[in-house]
Amino acid sequence: MGRLSLFAIGISELRDVFGAAPELAQRLRSSTARRFPAPATDPRHRGSLLGRVGPALKRPIDPPHAPARPTMADCEVLLAGRAVPPERLGYAWQIVLAWLDELSWGRLDVDLSIKQMTDIEFDLARAGLPTSYGMERLFQDNPQLPLRPLPAQRFGYSKNQHAEATGQALSMVISDLSETSIPVVGQLLGFLNQFDDWSVRAAATGRPAPDLVAIWMD
Numbered sequence: 001m002g003r004l005s006l007f008a009i010g011i012s013e014l015r016d017v018f019g020a021a022p023e024l025a026q027r028l029r030s031s032t033a034r035r036f037p038a039p040a041t042d043p044r045h046r047g048s049l050l051g052r053v054g055p056a057l058k059r060p061i062d063p064p065h066a067p068a069r070p071t072m073a074d075c076e077v078l079l080a081g082r083a084v085p086p087e088r089l090g091y092a093w094q095i096v097l098a099w100l101d102e103l104s105w106g107r108l109d110v111d112l113s114i115k116q117m118t119d120i121e122f123d124l125a126r127a128g129l130p131t132s133y134g135m136e137r138l139f140q141d142n143p144q145l146p147l148r149p150l151p152a153q154r155f156g157y158s159k160n161q162h163a164e165a166t167g168q169a170l171s172m173v174i175s176d177l178s179e180t181s182i183p184v185v186g187q188l189l190g191f192l193n194q195f196d197d198w199s200v201r202a203a204a205t206g207r208p209a210p211d212l213v214a215i216w217m218d
Helices: 011-015 022-035 049-056 070-079 086-104 114-126 136-141 161-174 182-192 195-204
Strands: 002-011 106-111 155-158 211-217
Touching: 002 011, 002 022, 002 086, 002 161, 002 182, 011 086, 011 114, 011 211, 022 070, 070 086, 070 106, 106 182, 114 182, 136 155, 136 161, 161 182, 161 195, 161 211
Parallel strands: none
Antiparallel strands: 002 106, 002 211, 155 211
């Protein structure tokens, strides 16, 4: 089973976290530290004598291995806009998802397999939805971020106007869908219907109107 995650955030705001300005960078560091705290160390487990004398030597005896979790070092690589090493890519994406959650106006997560998405697309077309407003079109634009997708991951976005137009189009056909499609499309429609309000609130606070960022992971 895959998961479709949708975020309401201006694409320029998302791009700005890579090479972030100092104020934003500090906010994201604090968010990362809260979401992915380093495990407490036990002072009773000080390691062997050989391990303890290692720091006194010119070269460490056992160079430390990167932890199997997101770390502040991963955070700094992202904030600087540097390339993420392949072995840290999954952890970097965990941090970026947390940042999206922090900065977005709203988030929707839907458990969805490829077959279910294909079946819903067929059902929407049968109900008369123009193909330009199908679920696949939520991924239509390239976010142009310095972060590669993971294997079996899809990543894209739709502009604000397209998100609002898709919501309007879905509202015209949802009553004609099958019982298996309505729950997922209903969640999507509820999410898209909030974009108009989010756009008004964004304008009032000097932020860009939210676009729709879509991430699907198998």
